Amino acid sequence: MTTVAVVPGDGVGPEVIDQALRVLDSLGLGLSFDVLDQINAERFRRTGVAMSHEEMVRISSARRVLLGAIGDPRVQQTGYARNVLLRLRFELDLYVNHRPAVLLDDRLSPLRDPARRSIDCVVVRENTEGAYIGSGGVLRSGTPQEIAIDNDISTRHGVSRVLGYAFSVARRSVCMVDKSNAVPFGGGLWQQCWADARSAHPGLASSHLYVDAAAMKLIQDPTAFDVIVTNNSYGDILSDVTSQLAGGLGTAASANLNPEQGVGLFEPVHGSAPDIAGQGIANPVGAVLSAALMLDHLGRGAEGDALRGAVRKAVSARRCTPDLGGQLGTEDAGAAIAAEVQ
Template sequence: MWRIAVIPGDGIGPEVTTEALRTLREVAPDVEPDLLDHINADRFLASGTALSDQDFARVQRCEGALFGAVGDPRVTDPGYARDVLLRLRFDLDLYVNHRPTRLLHDRLSPLRDPARRALDCMVVRENTEGLYVGVGGAVRPGTVHETAIDTEVSTYRGVSRAMEFAFARAARSVCLVDKANAVPHNGSLWQRCFGEAAARHPEVATRHLYVDAAVMELVRDPTEFDVIVANNAHGDVLSDLTAQLAGGPGIAASANLNPRTGFALCEPLHGSAPGLTGTGSANPVAAVLSAALLLDCAGRTEEAETIRSAVRRTVADLRCTPDLGGTLTTAQAASAIRQALV
């Protein structure tokens, strides 16, 4: 049996995760889900507990995890989301955030030049360091003298292992994106690790762009990019941009993984989308493709490609939700994907 933790979470998370799990079971009948549907805002509001040590231990005993979404407008404490998703990332040492993006159909691209629409690239984001580690604080908060400090943390070990993953996954090239001209200490470490990885992989072409130039180049011609490697904050933003260039957050999947242990936590990019909760209009594609990524990370690439091929066919045939040009509900769109599995 293949044991995975399933954390539906908040908002549309339970709706799309249910459909993703059903699809996963069609191609991987040996999957054994451990459902942790109590990890959500309701429990946090009632008890103050986001992710208990017992919950974490259950996830840790699994071979991977499928995650829905975290976030609820009733919860104003930013510690809730941090204690769920960031704890899983940090404590499981899921040091790579791997976000592959491929245009599913020409009509979904916002670019007017057909020759530049065929986006097929990957953002590799260092996932356990940077600005998201929570180093910093505030002096005299709530006053006119408030001073806020957030410190960006990069280590040689953290940067070099993310860099190695990026070069190992490259088909053509790796582009380092940073802001070394304005943040020189972090920038010099990233560029050092980039140069060392490039020397180990002479067959891979390399390129360096500052983050502002990279954003412009992605919009001008995203087909130029194969693998982009960046720090936690830059990778977060760049992968949102590549998702939008491929059709929006409803089709974007990501994997938080530790390539050494093989553990992966896969999730859609779209978040909890509370305005869509219960409407039946949430797009299940990102969650379904997250299940495919989970298969990839488990070495089950044939089953993963079966799911991706089914998604491409249904989107091409307009058997999808309204955000992709169709008229189907969440459940109907997911059912169409399962019918297209061959």
């Protein structure tokens, strides 16, 4: 039996994860869920423990993690989120952040031109390097001469392997995005690795854009893209753009992967949304589609496609939450997806 570690987390996380588990159960796959609902901000506020060694061992043993959301406005210390999310990413070496964006229904696109609405692309974001790793510091703190430094780290090993992954999942083309005209050192390394990757994959179309031009092109015609690969911070921004073009952040799914080790963490992109937590109105689609990515990772692609098809049918019939044009709450929206699966 395949065991999946489940971390519901904070805010709307437990609400949407409940629906993802409900939909997974409707497939009858016999998955076993190891639920670690004690990993949350409430415990951290009481004890200062974000995630214990024993909990990390349980998650590592399962090798697949379904996560709801981490974050609580009552916890101001960045150490809580870093000691859960970033610890998982770094200790499991989840160097790929895979964020697909597929338009679920034509009415959800913000674009006027119908010919350009059908976005169907993937943002592949390098996940363990870049500006988010916490390298830097502050000098002369609290003085008028205070200096804050955040280092943006790129390594040949890290860049090369994420570019290789991007080519491995491409259907038509890969676009590498950087800002090497203004950020010459890290950008120069990305350019060198990009030239090597293109040479190793001559059968696929490839292109390069600076990040500002890529953002404009996405708004102009998102159908031009298949796979976009970029660094941690640019990928964070561009994947939010693609999710909005596909129907909104509530529909966005992600997979944090180490393809060689067969390890993955799957989570909706929307975060903990504390302003609507506990109201029963959170959109479960991002969590369900993250579960579908997990099924793909488990070699259950047909079942993953079944979940995606069920989501499309439910959304097209407006059996969904208000942000997608329906009138259902979280539980009823999850039930509607499960009914389409059955």
